Amino acid sequence: MIGLPILSLTIFLPLVGAVLIFLIRGEPEIVARNARNVALWTSLFTFALSLLLWVGFDTTTADFQFAEQAPWIAGYNINYHLGVDGISLFFILLTTFLTPLCVLVSWQAITDRVKEYMIAFLVMETMMVGVFSALDFVLFYLFFEGTLIPMFLIIGVWGGPRRVYSAFKFFLFTLLGSVLFLLAILTIYFHTGTTDIPTLMGADFPVEMQRWLWLAFFASFAVKVPMWPVHTWLPDAHVEAPTAGSMVLAGVLLKFGGYGFLRFSLPMLPEATAFFTPMIYTLSVVAIIYTSLVALAQEDMKKLIAYSSVAHMGFVTIGIFTLNTQGIEGAILVMLSHGVVSAALFFTVGVLYDRMHSRLIASYGGLVHRMPVYAFMFMLFMLASVGLPGTSGFVGEFLTLAGAYQANTLVAALATTGVILGAAYMLWLYRRVVFGELTNEQLKDILDLNPREVAIYASMAVVVMVLGIYPEAFLSVIRVSVENLIVQAGGGLDGALTVALAAE
């Protein structure tokens, strides 16, 4: 595997699959079947390829590995530069892991324009892997914004009744944040003469400029995370998106925000990060408590899970800005765990929706009598979402809160109430949907999971359990990069202290 550009292959293989699907001609039935198969095998092969990254990863260095560099826009010092470190590796794996599952989830649920649907998902995968491996700002932005096009179409074409409104809201919220981010990139480019991310991590910006740049970054990432109060696109987008669309949206797209903070805001703008940390804490705590309360009041299952996503992302932003090892490692684990768990929960809703065409909690009840396997799987992921020890959710939240206690006790105490509220809304949801009497006549002959659905659940369950029982397998990869990141961001803290002392 020496010399093989694994990263580029991982990025562009799905695109090759998309082109193949594009070329399929013939009877609609056959086209749909072939499109599904090509999409599944392409994404599975991509996943296998991306596992090579993990196998070949050197956990002793914080440098970017599997680096590839080629001139792209000549004369501008803008290059095609790729690489992974401990922070980005698992996000790439998360993406390649979820995409085949999304294809499988849509196997029977999507019957209309299957070919275009599969193309959209494969293009999406290319863009998402690209985001996590790009080491050049312009390249990053290209992939980052590029996800908008397929996602817009996925929500708008295959979505629910209010899909147009949701698709536009999703697109415009994200675009509005991103264009400011683009201006920040250009400003950085003219200040330093480069868009190379590793180089810029050591760059030194004037404090005043850092604050503006930080706010521009924040405009983009806060919408993506999403942080309160710019989270309102998320429930709409989730409710209307098809199941697989919600899975990839919650599973991967939301991670762009956290990843952006980790990759750009912290190491490049340390003084501004320190300056704005109280704001992040405030917004995160509000997000956790407010959206948890909102989740309690939801009648639509998808909306409830969407709001719980916002609350979980509140833990992520707190963890990132604690600037200590536990906090940041916890934040990364929460993101990974949430990536799988929320995807599984959206799938859980999708399973019911495919059968009953209703997402309302009130339509269900007593499912355990007819669907025991489903009830078990739902319970597993519900508990993982709540943060039961032994599941992935626990490790991440525990580390995040441990980090937060060191940074700010009040924030940690308030955030912990989110854990309690989280348990309340998830357990209550489970109680209302799964337990109780089976009163709805239509539910009397609902079928339990089929083998395809069991396979999807099982693969996600394995990840959730491994993450929960032996997180070290992941943490050992992340650790060196996180420590390096803390040095980069902490150097800023000392710097800010010096500035403050000098000012006195």
Added chain:
Amino acid sequence: MAAVPALMPVLAEMLLAVAGMALLLFGVFRGDRATRLIAWLTVAVFGAAFLAVVGPASAPGAALEGLFVVDRFAVFMKTLVLIGAALTLIMSLGYIRRENMERFEFPVLMLFATLGMLMMISANDLIALYMGLELQSLALYVVAAFRRDSLRSTEAGLKYFVLGALASGMLLYGCSLVYGFTGTTRFEVLADLFGPGGAGVSTGVVVGMVFIAAGLAFKVSAVPFHMWTPDVYEGAPTPVAAFFSVAPKIAAVALLLRVMAQPFGDLVAQWQQIVVFISIASMLLGSFAALAQTNIKRLMAYSSIGHIGFALLGLAAGTTEGVRGVILYMAIYLAMNVGCWGCILAMRRQERMVEGIDDLAGLARTNPLMALAMGIFMFSMAGIPPLAGFFAKLYVFLAVIEAGMYTLAVIGVLSSVVAAVYYLRIVKIMYFDEEGDPFDSPVGGELTFIMAGSGLFVLLFFVYPTPLVRGAQAAAAALFP
């Protein structure tokens, strides 16, 4: 015996002029039956002129007593104009045949308009500037009203003529003021006068320059001189509107760049605020006014106003990088617009053109490839990466940021978000809405070729942007000696 004047730099223009007159004679003898042949001959002449522009006539130099200049900038912009003119003429062939517009004057007028544009681009003197501009405009007035029996078309032609004549008058008045206060019409002499060690700038010159800028702003349809654009685009025959939105616009932008950068290059402080204003006003008006349109041609008119606003951002920066951004923007704008108008020309139902945006409903089902092409153009115009339109905006904003004009940049990106709404609306209508009746098929070989070609260019531009960027760089450098 006087030496033979060096005519090599004007080779392409001479070719066009001679061919234009020959084709006119040919048409008079053969009548309207020969229109198709003449049209293809015109395309061939454009091809020959293209070869002349990039070949023997590409060496920098001046001709015709210095009235006419060739540099890398002129070469680059002329190739864009010739490509735009040739493609729009090819696109119009099917249309003029179906709509009983098949008169031999049509391609000949397009040819003369193009000749005027090439002269504008190479003008090195206020008189030469006016000559080129008027040749172009007079031909275009006629083409706009080419469907004599259509009320809308004649109205468009008349409106374009009256407002265009007003703008020409302003331009000429500005030229005469500049001449009156400086005693020259030559660009180099003007540049020396305003430069360090020159005679300095009097108020009269500034007033003259403002009039010239206003006249040119009319030609590029920048706010507040944009009022004619939606009406003319809507009323003129569709291929003519396509032509208007591409070739004359590129030529007028080229002229604006040259006038601002060369004779008035040292008056940046004076003209910058004008350009900043018209740029902001064009972006905002283009974005907001397009939101409410129901006719796709009107929408394209407002879209082109908005695009001019974005392109002029680069000029507002007042630097070489800015001019490079404008040049690149126009090149990508050409590709997007030609493709987009190709799609619009393919919107026919039961042998009739339809122009409503709602007529595109469900195109993704009835004609997926055309919907895909149109979708690519719309996302590109909205500036979403990785499509070409993103790079167009990127380079312009790069220059604005470099010039430290952050407020301008923020206004620019915010209006691009507003503009994204109406481009997305078209995608929404094509992809999300229930299908209507399908359009007539097949759409014709020429249109398919143009849609596919420009679609691929826009889609794959990001893979290897270097040649075009280098070309624009060299062109911009030539403007700033």
